[in-house]
């Protein structure tokens with residue numbers, strides 16, 4: 001049954017994930033609500049996407065044209081702290097839609113008393129009561145109109161309905177939501193092929209309603225193509241989070257198993273189930289063997305017990321040297337019989353406590369982590385050690401992010417060189433987990449050349465949700481466009497296609513097992529993700545893990561509607577600024593294919609001049625290679641030949657100056673400062689100046705757009721987002737001025753006319769190193785400027 005939720009941290013927050021609602025209020029009439037702008041063409045699902053279908057007949061409009069959204073009364077627009085995420089369920093503020101929902105949803109009729117069905121019931125009771133302003137309760141049977149009937153294809157109320165024929169093909173996690181007649185009454189059926197499928201259906205229905213969609217012709221369905229959709233937490237046992245910008249680890253490892261009963265974990269599970277995530281790796285890939293002791297396994301069990309009703313399996317990272325560190329063995333050699341026995345026993349011990357344990361995520365022989373190469377064995381030898389012991393029960397996600405201890409001529413080539421020769425050598429329950437690009441979660445990089453190159457080895461895609469290189473908690477960068485760019489990237493193995501999405505969903509190369517991972521941005525902050533807008537990146541990861549065809553814009557639309565408002569006066573500007581945000585950030589940080597020019601270690605502010613670290617590839621100068629003649633890393637056949645790792649068609653396109661896209665120019669080519677770009681007619685230097693400056697002004701326009709929603713969203717969240725946008729604007733200007741100061745100095749090119757001058761000297765930017773960031777866990781700098789950072793392109 002529904003329980004009032006508590007805020008993320010400790011229940012102290014004013015609103016909660018489970019219970020908060022931003023009660024709609026009357027007031028002066030707002031904007032006309034016919035679907036406009038960013039939202040107009042969107043539909044509630046994903047027509048033609050193959051994995052999720054829209055409401056039949058919902059047409060192109062997301063709102064009822066005959067209704068308008070009232071301007072919320074400032075006195076009654078309650079402050080929110082973000083702890084409710086996108087599960088707020090506020091009263092529908094438009095009378096016609098409210099009446100429609102009040103008539104359509106009066107009771108929830110359950111089919112079975114199982115943990116997942118109970119979770120679905122509880123969510124529907126909570127959500128429907130909030131949205132309709134009426135108490136919706138669970139009933140044992142259909143007694144009148146307005147029932148929502150839950151169940152699987154074998155439930156008594158559902159098994160004889162014609163819709164079962166459409167449900168069955170949707171697979172074990174699929175769901176279907178339709179009107180039907182049960183017990184002589186018109187009801188809404190939420191059906192799944194499993195209990196978790198029913199839960200997914202419940203969340204899909206609530207999403208539809210939170211988006212104020214009509215319910216007259218209800219026909220929602222969905223099923224994922226990718227089987228394992230995981231968050232990867234880089235959480236350490238001491239409560240810190242590597243690359244975490246949202247406080248401490250939510251597991252509170254030291255207080256487990258007792259603390260598992262806190263509302264935080266249940267709310268975490270609800271949020272993940274609502275977007276289809278079905279696995280979570282609890283521990284950092286830079287692993288600690290202590291996570292595998294008996295005491296730790298008891299903690300994992302406690303967490304897994306909370307996650308299980310929501311269809312989420314717990315996974316762990318495995319430190320390769322654990323047999324030596326906690327097992328008392330003298331070796332961790334994967335071919336040693338004693339080592340095999342140790343891992344087999346350890347894995348049995350885990351399954352005795354956690355019967356649905358998902359498996360292991362392993363980083364080996366990378367950045368100092370131990371691995372099979374320590375014993376002259378291969379990655380396949382290492383992965384198969386775990387695969388044997390997990391067989392029939394779990395999977396191994398073996399990471400391809402390998403980064404050796406010696407300086408390579410071109411760091412990005414290592415993963416392909418080590419893994420491609422091992423294709424076909426991994427056991428059936430091993431996936432090689434590959435980052436989206438060959439470098440390291442940059443604002444933009446090309447897709448990883450391993451995608452398509454290992455037809456006999458299932459590859460999992462690893463995306464980063466926490467924005468290590470994209471302004472962390474502070475800068476607004478909606479990652480939907482980045483994820484979409486990767487998923488749609490064309491490997492051109494077959495002329496056209498397959499895309500990365502079709503590689504990882506298993507369809508292109510017949511993988512037996514499939515997976516996608518997102519490095520979580522979640523922590524103990526009340527708003528979960530360090531900033532309100534970063535919640536959207538958790539949300540979009542889940543939605544795209546479920547459906548690779550869904551568009552970033554549609555997901556932004558869904559998220560804004562559920563998180564802030566359905567009012568087009570909010571929806572249109574906020575979706576627009578989200579959609580421009582990633583490209584704006586690329587422009588002011590790493591335009592034209594620049595990469596890894598952030599300050600060392602913290603990866604926050606600009607540091608293109610850094611050249612004094614002991615290993616070549618730790619220094620930004622290694623990546624941009626700017627000199628008096630030009631800029632960029634030559635990865636063509638005449639350079640490092642990284643292009644040779646792609647299919648012939650992709651390699652040729654990236655390797656030729658005439659066909660490489662401007663967006664990746666300096667990633668693959670070293671070009672002269674005064675060489676002209678065919679696309680703009682500007683020289684490379686002028687183009688850099690233009691893009692850096694344009695990025696700053698884009699943030700200015702994002703701020704202006706956000707300013708228009710004042711009074712239409714609660715004041716607390718409005719101000720929090722507004723403050724961060726101001727910081728971002730200043731820091732975008734800092735990025736622009738610092739990078740142009742440095743590249744101008746190297747190239748000896750003057751700033752062209754039509755641009756604002758650089759505010760400080762190169763020496764002053766370099767000197768900021770000692771002040772900024774002041775705290776690496778919250779890497780915000782004291783304001784770098786006063787006044788307005790824009791216009792950077794002067795009128």
Ligand code: GCV
Nearest residue numbers: 234242243285286363401440
């Ligand atoms: C978990 C980058 C990050 C590291 C991270 C590593 C990885 O190097 O900076 O913090 O370590 O990637 O993905 O393993």
